[in-house]
Amino acid sequence: MATVMTRRLERISASAAVLMFLLNTLNTGRCDEQVPLMLWTSEGISLPGQLPPTAGHIVGRDQLGSYLEKALSVGPRNVLLFLQDKMSIEDFTMYGGAFGNKQDSVFPNLEGALMSSPSPLVLPAVSWPASNAVIGQLQDQLETSPLYMDPETLSQLRLNASSPALLVFRLPYGNGADLMSAKEILSGNDEVIGQVLSIMKTQSVPYIAIYTALRPSREAASLTLETGMGGGRSLLQSRRGHKERERERERQRKIKEKGGDYAPVEFKKGENTCILMWARNLSVSIQRNGRWESHDLTPATFGEGVTPRLHDSSCDQTESRLVLNYEGVLGHRDFKLIFAMSQSHYRVSARRWFTLDAVELVYDGTKAIFNGSRNIYAPAEYSYRCESVSSFQWPVLVPRSSKDPATQWRVSFEDFQIQGFNVTGSEFSYASDCAGFFTPGIWMGLITNLLMVLVLTYGLHMIMQLRTMDRFDDPKGPAISVPQTE
Known part of the structure; x- marks a missing residue:
């Protein structure tokens, strides 16, 4: 070589x-x-x-x-x-x-x-x-x-x-x-x-x-031509400067990688964008011979120069369907990852909501379906975002039935965001986060404050139960005689 x-x-x-x-x-x-x-x-x-x-x-x-x-x-x-x-x-x-x-x-x-x-x-x-x-x-x-x-x-x-x-x-x-x-x-x-x-x-x-x-x-290292004895010192300074610049460029690169510096998957109907999807990581796993084999779909979905194949995708006013087509995933020549969404009007809240009804895996004529409508939803004008969407760790995606092929699969989406309706331009609308109002930190703070209030209330109650003496000794008068038999 x-x-x-x-x-x-x-x-x-x-x-x-x-x-x-x-x-x-x-x-x-x-x-x-x-x-x-x-x-x-x-x-x-x-x-x-x-x-x-x-x-x-x-x-x-x-x-x-x-x-x-x-x-x-x-x-x-x-x-x-x-x-x-x-x-x-x-x-x-x-x-x-x-x-x-x-x-x-x-x-x-x-x-x-x-x-x-x-x-x-x-x-x-x-x-x-x-x-x-x-x-x-x-x-x-x-x-x-x-x-x-x-x-x-x-x-x-x-x-x-x-x-x-x-x-x-x-x-x-x-x-x-x-x-x-x-x-x-x-x-x-x-x-x-x-x-x-x-x-x-x-x-x-x-x-x-x-x-x-x-x-x-x-x-x-960039060298500078200098005469005299200062040349060696200048060379060392130049090398140190390059090392510092290299560390700074590496830090900036890691910041960009951490921030996910790539555009979301965008499906257009005509000239208008109707579906947007973004994730820091998309991965699927299948159980074979008692162990899990994983495959990362992120490099084939996002990044510079990457154009995902979205044929068979569709969208209208009530249903949207984003189909990501892959090849050679875990030994399957044809592999599809499908996000099926729908929106409808709810009279109780007097507004329209969209739900991610199912996440489907289609491979070699077999379909595995994960239900997500019970946990993944947002107002129709918003996008949905969640730090982690998976089927095995704090699962929000569950197999459709115990006999569904989805029981042999695991899906995991990190920093996941999707919008299937009312997309304006090529940017997500306001995100409805999956985290509830009462997060674990809020619950811990509330419980701690409640315990402190209970301790304070008990202390005040004990103080209020204290009683003063009804008779006092007068130093100028005769001493009070308290019979022992009383």
Whole structure:
């Protein structure tokens, strides 16, 4: 792996390298937000030759899109996207055996795939906004939704060379300061790549594989040219400043992730939006062989470049139905998550209310139904929001009957919000929260105050029962004689 990338980078002449160093030294902008990207095909499948960019050139979104379009125009329609959280070119120089120690390389499977591919393409510097948009570009060109997979799920899926498929494999990255932890995680990611490629080889399906990341894992320190003895001190200060800026950017990124920085699912009827749904997490679980197997639907539902398939959804004045279509969920090729809602007028409250009547799971011709109308409701002009909607922990969704297939499933929605009627624009109306007025904290405060009032009342009652003496001793007169017999 490192050998291939080193050959690409060796094309830079010595004078060009010195010039780039000087330019980077004088440049005060951000020159380090790049990630590498590798593209290769299965054995026996060759693509038209594409010239890599010149040394020092950063591939943007449009140029990356042209690379992918040329590859997919004549190549296989099955695409494997290995998307790592973070990655930089330094990861390959540090852990890829770039200095002759090939036995220490943590990328043997990746390097073998690139060597065996007839037409590999290595892009050392791709802007990370472009790499973030690679899922959306592949989705538009393949005209299919991405399937978030793992090797176990892929082994149960049967692919067809004639129908396109976009399989996304999310890979982690070590965020700690321990270098060995990052090395071990990268080695584990390479093993995942090897497992996936082995499974694809057994299925004899041609494919195009892409390995890239969402963000860079390292940032180069900006250097300033200074004369005299202050140069070393300035370099250390520059590095400290970059570390601080990196920590600040990481903090801002976590804040955005925590806040759920993505748009809700929006279903339109004509030009008007009639259903909105948002959640921080959507997950389903099924019980098999005495244990629960879970699947996270969030990445395939929300996020930049993700377009959920909403066909079969519908809405009118009395009923709304939001249908989310997925593929490859827990071994089921076709999987649907359906939210069925209705609204009606109630004479007691003299207003209209909407209810989430049911949450349905439809898979391979089987339907599992969870009833939610008893707990999930809101005024028709409002949206409904709840911190947790689940069928197993403080359940608000219950199986329709004891014999319903829903008894084998679990659903969980975190920070859930939905509106099926009276949607204005593309924003939720005022939210009716599921939390009641008397929360546990309020009950604890009321009970504590009640106990204090009872103690105070008892004390006042005891004080009021005290009686003063009816006779007193006069120091100037004779002493009071109190007979002992009385």
